[in-house]
Amino acid sequence: MEKTDTVLEEMLKNFEEKINRGDAIEPKDKMPDGYRKHLIRQMSQHAHSEVIGMQPEGNWITRAPSLRAKQILLAKIQDEGGHGLYLYSAAETLGISRSELINQLHTGKAKYSNIFNYPTLNWADIGAIGWLVDGAAIVNQVSLQRTSYGPYSRAMVRICKEESFHQRQGYEIMAKMMAGTKEQQEMAQDAMNRWWWPSLMMFGPHDGDSPHTGDAFKWKIKRHSNDELRHKFIDKTVQQAEVIGLTIPDKDLKWNEAKGHYDHGAINWDEFYRTINGNGPCNRQRLAHHIKVHNEGAWVREAAEAYRAKKEKAIFNN
Amino acid sequence: MTQQQALYKYCLRLGDNALVQSYRLSEWCSNGPILEEDLALTNFALDMTGRAQALLTYAGKIDGNNKTDDDLAYRRGEREFYNILMHELPYGDFANTIARLFYSATFEYLFFSGLMNSTDETLAAIAAKSIKEVKYHMAHATDWVLRLGDGTEESHRRMQNGISENWMFTGEMFEMDEVETLLAGVSVVVSEIKAKWLSQVSKVMAEATLTLPTDTYMQTGGRNGIHTEYLGHILSEMQYLQRAYPTATW
Numbered sequence: 234m235e236k237t238d239t240v241l242e243e244m245l246k247n248f249e250e251k252i253n254r255g256d257a258i259e260p261k262d263k264m265p266d267g268y269r270k271h272l273i274r275q276m277s278q279h280a281h282s283e284v285i286g287m288q289p290e291g292n293w294i295t296r297a298p299s300l301r302a303k304q305i306l307l308a309k310i311q312d313e314g315g316h317g318l319y320l321y322s323a324a325e326t327l328g329i330s331r332s333e334l335i336n337q338l339h340t341g342k343a344k345y346s347n348i349f350n351y352p353t354l355n356w357a358d359i360g361a362i363g364w365l366v367d368g369a370a371i372v373n374q375v376s377l378q379r380t381s382y383g384p385y386s387r388a389m390v391r392i393c394k395e396e397s398f399h400q401r402q403g404y405e406i407m408a409k410m411m412a413g414t415k416e417q418q419e420m421a422q423d424a425m426n427r428w429w430w431p432s433l434m435m436f437g438p439h440d441g442d443s444p445h446t447g448d449a450f451k452w453k454i455k456r457h458s459n460d461e462l463r464h465k466f467i468d469k470t471v472q473q474a475e476v477i478g479l480t481i482p483d484k485d486l487k488w489n490e491a492k493g494h495y496d497h498g499a500i501n502w503d504e505f506y507r508t509i510n511g512n513g514p515c516n517r518q519r520l521a522h523h524i525k526v527h528n529e530g531a532w533v534r535e536a537a538e539a540y541r542a543k544k545e546k547a548i549f550n551n
Numbered sequence: 552m553t554q555q556q557a558l559y560k561y562c563l564r565l566g567d568n569a570l571v572q573s574y575r576l577s578e579w580c581s582n583g584p585i586l587e588e589d590l591a592l593t594n595f596a597l598d599m600t601g602r603a604q605a606l607l608t609y610a611g612k613i614d615g616n617n618k619t620d621d622d623l624a625y626r627r628g629e630r631e632f633y634n635i636l637m638h639e640l641p642y643g644d645f646a647n648t649i650a651r652l653f654y655s656a657t658f659e660y661l662f663f664s665g666l667m668n669s670t671d672e673t674l675a676a677i678a679a680k681s682i683k684e685v686k687y688h689m690a691h692a693t694d695w696v697l698r699l700g701d702g703t704e705e706s707h708r709r710m711q712n713g714i715s716e717n718w719m720f721t722g723e724m725f726e727m728d729e730v731e732t733l734l735a736g737v738s739v740v741v742s743e744i745k746a747k748w749l750s751q752v753s754k755v756m757a758e759a760t761l762t763l764p765t766d767t768y769m770q771t772g773g774r775n776g777i778h779t780e781y782l783g784h785i786l787s788e789m790q791y792l793q794r795a796y797p798t799a800t801w
Contacts, residue, residue, distance in 0.1 A: 284586065291580035294593075295785075298792035298801035299621045300604045303577075307597040310580055314590045321586075356792060356801070414799045522581065530584025532709070533645050536702025543701065 252453050257383035260326035268452050272382050273327050274343070275454065277334045280320035282346035283313045285519050289353040290362060298356060305402050306359060312395045319391070323384040339524050346370075347505070348431050350513035357410050357417075357424035363403015365425075365432040365470070371396045372466045373436065381453040404473060411477040418478075425474070426482045433497065434505045436463040464494045471495055557733040558671070559613045560633065563623070564730075564774055566606030567634035570624055572655065573599035574785055575642045584645050591691060592648070598684040605677045625793035629776070629783050636773040637720035639782045643713070646699050646706065650713030653692035657751050658724045658744075659685045665739035674737065693755055700759025707760065714756070715764050722769025724748075 244263050251258065258264055290310050297303035321331045337343035348366050353359060374396060378389045407424075410417040437443055437459040449455035457465075467486075474481055485498030508516070552560075576596035583589035607620040637655065642648045663685055666678035699710035725745045731738045756763045772778065792801065 287581045287589070294577045294580055295574060295788050296791050298625070298799075300600055300607075300624055301621075302801055304597060304600050304604070307577060307580075307593055307600065311590055311593055311597070314586055314593075318586055318590075409801065413801075414796065416796055417799050526582050526584075530588075530645070532703070532705050533584035533588075533699070536699050536706030539706075540698040540702045 249451075252381055252451075255453075257386060258381050259383045267448055268454075269327050271449060271452070271454060272385065273324055273329055275449075276320055276324040276327075276385055277329075277337065277343045278345060280317045280324060280334065281338050281343060282349065283317035283320065285345040285349045285523065286313055286362075286366075287317075288519055288522060289349055289351070289515070290359060292353045293356060293359050296356070297359075302406075309363070309399050309402060312399065316388075316392050316395070319388050323388045326384050335527065339520070339527070341520075344509070345519075346435065347509045347513070348435050349519060350508050350516045351427065351431055352515055354427075355420045355424060357407065357420040358428070360403045360406030360410065360421065361424040361428040363399045363401075364407055364473075365403070365428050366435070367396050367399040367403060368470060369432045369435045369466050371400060372462050372469075376455075376457045376462060379453075379456055404477075407479065408477045411479060422479060425479050429482050430501065430504075433463060433467070433500055436460070436466070438502070438505075467495050467497055552729055552733060554733055555613060557730045558737065559610055560730050561734055561738060562606050562610035562613060562674075563631075564633040566603050566610055566623070567632050568638055569599040569606060570603035571632070571634040571782070571785065572638040573597075573603060574789060575638065575640075576648070576652075578642055579648070588645070595652070595684075595688050595691075598681075598688070602677065602681050602684075605680075609673050609677070621793070625790045629778055629786060631776060632773075632778065632782060632786070633776060634773050634782075635720065635723040636770060636779055637717060637723065639773070639779055639785060640717075640720070641781060643716075644709055646709035647713040647716065649692055649695045649699065650710065650717050652688060653696050653755070654717060654721050654752070655724070656685055656689035656692050658721075658748055660689045661744040661747055662739055662741065665744065669738070670736040696755055696761070697759045700756075700761045710759070711761050714761055718764040718766060719768055719770050723771050723773060726771065726774060728774075 380386045410421040440458045440460045483498045489496045573596040576592050579592040604620050607623040611618040663678040663682040669675045699706040725741045
């Protein structure tokens with residue numbers, strides 16, 4: 234017993250020294266269970282978010298108002314699905330399979346980003362998702378490029394490149410609509426009003442109320458606090474909104490000279506907790522859809538597996 | 552019909568095939584049996600939207616009325632669409648989509664190989680680009696026909712069903728009329744590629760343990776603007792924003 238404790242302590246010491254030196258942790262390195270669990274939770278939540286996010290965006294593919302817009306949207310959603318794929322693969326390096334991860338999503342053990350529990354109601358919502366939602370995600374993901382787990386950090390480098398294209402295309406949609414007819418401007422402002430606050434909530438609770446922060450900082454999974462990142466996002470977005478004539482739906486928003494960033498009004502945390510706990514506009518719809526499609530596709534996956542097994546057997550028999 | 556009118560209609564037919572086919576494939580977003588297939592099918596939809604854009608842009612130039620690709624995609628009614636019927640049918644189950652993609656990609660591979668030699672430089676260039684994409688669509692569809700045909704009992708039944716149900720819509724791919732005749736050298740003589748198509752399709756059927764139907768009745772109409780009841784619904788959805796806000800640009 235004592236010997237085991239010593240081995241564990243030694244392992245933890247080596248691990249933490251590695252982290253402190255700034256070295257990346259790789260799949261075959263020894264790591265504490267807590268670190269592994271934290272990463273599986275965070276990476277799978279990230280992967281599921283990419284995949285569930287395809288639903289609200291996919292909602293507008295068939296109605297995209299120009300061939301160019303349709304191509305951009307199709308390409309963007311494909312990127313998101315691709316991010317889901319390599320995040321699932323990166324999570325698998327921690328010793329969990331994709332089917333287990335999907336099962337955790339279906340049973341409610343794993344979550345996805347709360348933002349996708351909101352509906353896309355007009356074409357400008359596609360702009361708002363790119364500009365605000367992906368814009369908020371980038372702020373978080375840029376910080377994660379230096380996260381301590383190697384496969385996660387490398388996935389982030391690639392994801393960030395594509396997300397910045399997503400943000401630009403979203404902003405382009407908003408800019409075009411603000412330069413358009415009165416109805417288009419109203420749609421854009423309506424989307425802004427509905428997506429602004431949920432986007433701020435994407436950074437999670439205020440630093441004092443964030444439940445997962447402690448070890449994540451010590452182990453350099455997380456490098457900046459929720460509030461730091463939220464401010465970074467607000468500061469870069471306010472000016473972009475002004476340039477195209479959109480109003481930020483926050484009457485308390487003002488520049489704080491002393492702090493060097495914008496102060497924002499109170500976030501409705503009741504709405505946030507109510508929604509992450511299952512009572513948002515689309516929670517049931519999103520999850521039920523994912524489960525339905527997954528179950529309906531079982532026969533295809535079984536067929537592919539049966540075919541592979543037949544072919545393998547044929548090779549052995551020859 | 553003048554040669555110019557024939558070329559305009561030829562481009563619309565090809566453009567509409569790509570546009571309507573891409574519409575149905577894009578509906579697989581978030582509906583695929585596995586994430587990789589969501590990506591594959593919507594990626595094909597993306598290829599086809601690009602092809603539709605190139606063909607409709609060219610059609611607009613031929614017409615000479617300053618119509619853009621979007622004018623042609625979003626402001627024509629059902630009777631002015633000339634895609635073949637198979638592309639507009641509801642996508643059904645995965646096997647049904649694969650059956651249709653298999654039929655059409657095998658055809659398109661032969662078709663664009665021919666169109667690359669067109670005396671019309673624009674069409675030849677579009678064909679040269681499309682052939683690279685279509686080769687991949689055909690390989691992907693063929694792989695799935697084999698897997699599903701020779702997979703489980705259920706997948707075999709569904710794949711056979713997809714092959715049989717879509718059969719009567721394959722004849723339209725090989726139809727020729729005044730348009731093609733007027734465009735000798737520009738257009739592909741599709742009646743000449745039919746044997747090759749049938750031979751390739753039959754080869755895959757045999758390997759997949761599937762049976763090609765022997766019915767001779769072939770449904771027709773789309774190439775002349777007489778469609779199924781489904782096209783109208785596609786257009787109402789696809790054209791909604793352009794029709795509801797006619798003065799807006801997007």
